[in-house]
Each structure stands twice: as C-alpha cells, then as structure tokens.
Amino acid sequence: MSAPFALPAAAVEAVARGRVRRGRRRRNVMLLLVAILVAAFATTLMVGRSFVPPGDVLRVLFGEDVPGASFTVGRLRLPRASLSVVAGLSFGMAGVAFQTMLRNPLASPDIIGISWGSSAAAVFAIVVLGLDGTPVSIMAIVAGLAVALAVYGLSFRGGVVGARLILIGIGISFMLESFIAYVLEQAPQWNYQEALRWLAGSVNGAGWNQIVPVAIALGAFGAALLSRARHLEILRLGDDAAAALGVRVAGTRIIVIVAAVGLIAFATSASGPIAFVAFLSGPIAARIIGRNGSLLIPAALVGAVLVLVADFCGQFLLGMRYPVGVVTGALGAPYLLYLIVRSNRAGGSL
Amino acid sequence: MTTAIDRAPQLRRPNRVRVRWLVVVLCVLAGLCVLSVAIGTRDVAWADIVAAFGGLTDTIEQAAVTKRIPRTVLAALAGAALGLAGGVMQGVTRNPLADPGILGVNMGAALAVVIGLAWFGLASANAYIWTAIGGAALAAVFVYAVGSLGRGGATPLKLALAGAATSAALISFITGVVLGRNDIAEGWQSWRIGGVGGATFDRIGQMLPFLLAGFAISLLSARKLNSLALGDELAAGLGERVAVTRAVAAFGAVILCGATTAMCGPISFVGLVVPHFCRLLVGVDHRWLLPFSALTGAGLLVAADVIGRIVARPTELDVGIITAFIGAPFFIWIVRRTRIREL
Secondary structure (H helix, E strand, O other), rough: OOOOOOOHHHHHHHHEEEEHHHHHHHHHHHHHHHHHHHHHHHHHHHOOOOOOHHHHHHHHHHOOOOOHHHHHHHHHHHHHHHHHHHHHHHHHHHHHHHHHHHOOOOOOOOOOOOHHHHHHHHHHHHHOOOOOOHHHHHHHHHHHHHHHHHHHOEEOOEOOOHHHHHHHHHHHHHHHHHHHHHHOOOOOOHHHHHHHHHHOOOOOOOOHHHHHHHHHHHHHHHHHHHHHHHHHHHHHHOOOHHHHHHOOHOOOOHHHHHHHHHHHHHHHHHOOOOOOOHOOOOOOOHHHHOOEEEEEEEEHHHHHHHHHHHHHHHHHHHOOOOOOOHHHHHHHHHHHHHHHHHHHHHOOOO | OOHHHHHHOOOOOOOOHHHHHHHHHHHHHHHHHHHHOOOOOOOOOHHHHHHHHHOOOOOOHHHHHHHHHHHHHHHHHHHHHHHHHHHHHHHHHHHOOOOOOOOOOHHHHHHHHHHHHHHHOOOOOHHHHHHHHHHHHHHHHHHHHHHHHOOOOHHHHHHHHHHHHHHHHHHHHHHHHHHOOHHHHHHHHHHOOOOOOOOOHHHHHHHHHHHHHHHHHHHHHHHHHHHOOOHHHHHHHHHOOHHHHHHHHHHHHHHHHHHHHHHHOOOOOHHHHHHHHHHHOOOOOOHHHHHHHHHHHHHHHHHHHHHHHHHHOOOOOOOOOOHHHHHHHHHHHHHOOOOOOOO
C-alpha cells in the first residue's frame, strides 16, 4: 500500500517536457494573436472606400498633415479602429472571466443580462431625458453596475450558487428587455433604425472622448482581473476544491464580478452591447491555445480581432452597411451549433 | 393510504376541491371579461355597453365598446393558448422553468415572420400563422437539442441558457433583416412587444382553427404527460412510447405558441406563471392542470390587458410589457425558492 512518493525520473522529465512544450505553444499563439491584431488594425486604417498607402498612414499617425488622408485616416478610421480594439479587449476579457467563474460557456455577461442594464439606461437617457455624450455613458455605467449588484443580491441565499446567478440574470434581462421595448415605443420621434443600431452595438462615429474612458477602465479593471487570474483558474475545479486549495471563493468572486462588470459597462456605454463578442471570445481562445493557463489575455485579444474584422465586414463586404453587432451576432449562431457537437463529446465546460 | 396522501398534500387534491376551484376560476374569468369590456381609456356608461352588445354603434362610447369585445376575446384565447402551452412544455421537459418566451420559441416564430415579410411577401393571415408555427417548431427543437446534450440531460439551467442564447442570436438576425428594410421596421416594432389591441373577429376567426387543433392535441396528451412525470424509464415500463409522446405534446404546444405569436407578437412569462399557480390549486395531475392552465392563462392575459389600459392613461401599455413585469419577479422567486443543483 505504500505509495511511491518519488516518481520515476523519466516520468518527471516527460511532465516537464510537456509543460515546456505547452508553454512554448501558448507563447507562440499569443504572439500570433498580437500579430493578427496589429495586421487587422493596420488594414482597417489603410483600406476602406479609398485606399491610403502605408506611408501616408504612418505619417498621419505621427501627426503630420497629409492632404486627403488626414481626415479619412485621422478623424474617421483611427478612432473607429481604436474603439473597436478597446471595446473588443474589454468584452473578450470580461466574457471569459464570467465563463470561467461560472464554469459554463453559455454564461457570458451578454447572455445572463449584465449588458442589458447598461443598454436600458442608455436608451432611457437618450429617448426620455434627451441626453447625449458623457451623461449617457455615466448612466450606462451606473446602471450596469446596479443591475449586476441586483442580480448578485437576489441570488444570494447563504452564499451565491453559479446556477442561481445565471437564471436570475436571465429573468432580470427579460424585464429590462421589455422596458427597452416600452421606452422605444413611447418615442415616436426617435429614429427607430438608429436605436436598433445602438442596441445591436456599433462603433460608428467613434470619438476620442468616448475611447479614453473605456481605455482607462480597461487598464484599471483589466489589471484587477489579471491579478486574480490564478484564483480564477483554480475556481474551475469547483468551489469546494478551490476553497480547499486556499482560494477565498466569495472574495475572488466579488472582485471578478466587479471588474468584469466594470469592463462591460464602460465598453457598452461607448459602443453599445456588441452582440456575442463576450460570448465567443473565450471559447475561441480556449480552442486555439489549448486549456492551459489563464485565458484572460488570449480571449481579450480574440475579442479585439473579432470586433475589428466584423466591423470591416459589416462596412464593406456585405450589401449594405451593417453595425458590427449584427455581424458578430450572426457569427454567434453557428458557434451555438458547434457547441452542441462538441459538448456531445466532451460534456460541457469551456 | 391516507397517510401517504396526507404526506403529499400538493400532489393530490380531492375532486370536490378541484370543482370548487373550477367555479372560482370561471367566475373570476367572467368578471375580468366584463371589466375588460367596461374599462378603457374612455369611460363608458353601462347603458352604452348593453346597447353595444345589441349591435348598436351610434355613439362613440358604443363604438368603443364594440372594439373592446373582439379584443377581450383575443386576449382570452391567446392567454389560454399560452397558459396551456406553458403547462405542456413544463410537462414535456419536466422542467419548472419552461416557457415559450424563455425557451426562445417565440423569437423563432418572430424571425420566421420577419423573413417572410421581408423576402416572401407574406400577406394572408394564414401564411403568417404557418410561417410562425414553422419558426417556433425549429426554435423549440434547436433549443431542446442544445439544452439536453452534455452531462445530466436537459437541466433547467441548461435549457434556460440555451433559450437565452438562441434568443440573442435570433434577435441579431432579426435586427439584420429589419435594418435593411425601412418598410417593415415600423410593423415589426409594434408587433414585437406583443399586443391584442388591433383585434377583429375576422383575424380571430383565421387563427381559431389552429388554436382548436393545438388545444385538442395538448389536452389529449394530458394523461400521457402524467406517465412522463414518473420519469422516462418508468413511463416506458408502463408501455408509453416516450419519444412519440414528447413529440406529439410538444407539437401541440408549438402550434399554440406559433399561432398566438403570429397574431399578438411574442408574449413572455404567461406560460411560466400560470401552470405554477394552477399546481397550487389542483395539484400535479395534468388532466386537471392543463384545462386550469388554459382558463387561468386567459384570465391573466385579460387582466394584463386591462391593467395596460389603466396604468398609462391616456395611452396604453401592451400586454407583453405587463406580463414581463409580472412574470420576471415570479421567475426570480421560483429560482430563489428551488434548490438548483450546481453544474
């Protein structure tokens, strides 16, 4: 019965080799993602209704005044691409944080109702109060946090169970959805197409005053999430196992929820709830990088690439100009199908 | 024997109690219908109401009442259909959270109608209803497939998540279609919230055959749903063909949802709230539960319609908004009360 405490040297060596190999793969994939992101960013700056050569783009980026290119690249394409990147990073990171914490690939914040709080507040502010710009963003952020708090509070019954949190989020989102429908209906002068555009998520007409707050929030909340990355990984083993391994489950959960909701609320206030980016990024990242180590950064990169590419497709590759959220939403549906096929084999989580 | 019955008081109710509740429910429904005809954005004297029932439309008041009668009938029919569909779905999926709205079935019907409007020039009410039923059936099968795969089968959590995710995807598609077509945007906007406002007896007559078929299929599968409630293995052991029973009963529910959605737009939560309430009254026997769900659903939707006319005077709130605000807290209450097992 005496268990061999010393493993055979060959086995130790094999494990170590595997670890090195997976680490190398992880690093390579991350570098590749960064390269794709930079390439997509550069492409959206150069290509559009008119082509701007790379030299001119660089000169605009360094602040020179290039006739013909300064306006299209500096005023239109650069803010649009920048908002796509920061919003995509935020959605991707927050989505995978929720999916990992709740151990369910379907439990992303856009599906369990967190994003609806921000949307409802923004629509209310625009339609009923007649606000625009910064006040709308502030209301969206406050409401996003308040809804998340309400969901958390309602699902608290001697501790929060992930399943209850998800279901209550779905219930709340139904209520918010019909509130949004009501507000839109009460506002006949409101351009309905514009509202749909905003509700689907759009990076059209982005300005630096929208981008900077999202970027700051991304820095602050992203850092908070990354500091909890290890604990989040251990939570995947289950609450009890995580507690036994020394993770303070409730504390970690609260920090992760606050940080992820902050990311979502700020990004939503600028771009609207870009459908399914939070939902898709984590599983795609898990698929290409393999399930070793934290997914926060890879998922954020995938999110940014998704938004950039989807926005480009929505603008130029389809018959008419679609907001980015419609394109990402259409991408989400086949992924659901894929999820069926895969969960048949593997039985569930991320 | 008696002790076994005493130990499970919610499961069996003496028929005497059930009949008493039946009388109560019928009286409440009748009262609500009277209220629905009498109350509106315009105050009407009783004499005018009686005259309007006699077919007179001489004054504005009488004309208003003649418009309220088909509206009340439609609300009652739609409510009955949704309540019954909810009861059947909860029986088929053996899931306390099943509801045509939560499972995304209504959105499937909605997408089908929008696509039909945009590209196939849907015009007749019949075409609307068939399209909606097709969309509802596809969505129901899809959500059930997504929700029941993986470990543990179709748990409430997985079904609800699959429904929410499918709804989100369907809404994206709908937005994509509607954004490209200014001409259908307005109709879609007013239709999606769910309303019984524009009812006429013509339109009710067009949906009636579908509703009757749905009612018949659903009510006839009540006994089989009782066997299903014992669990699949036991039901099979009792000689029930489980898959066939499921498919037939679900088909009845889908017809009801599709026809109702085609006429009134997606209305959520009626199918969730009503069967739970009826279980408290008559117990879990589907032969009593399903008819009760239909009657109570009719009462709930008529009441929601009346409330919608009162709270937002001089305008009206659509029933879909009222039911969401009644139903969502109820949903949360069920979730809080039920012990849900962790994934």
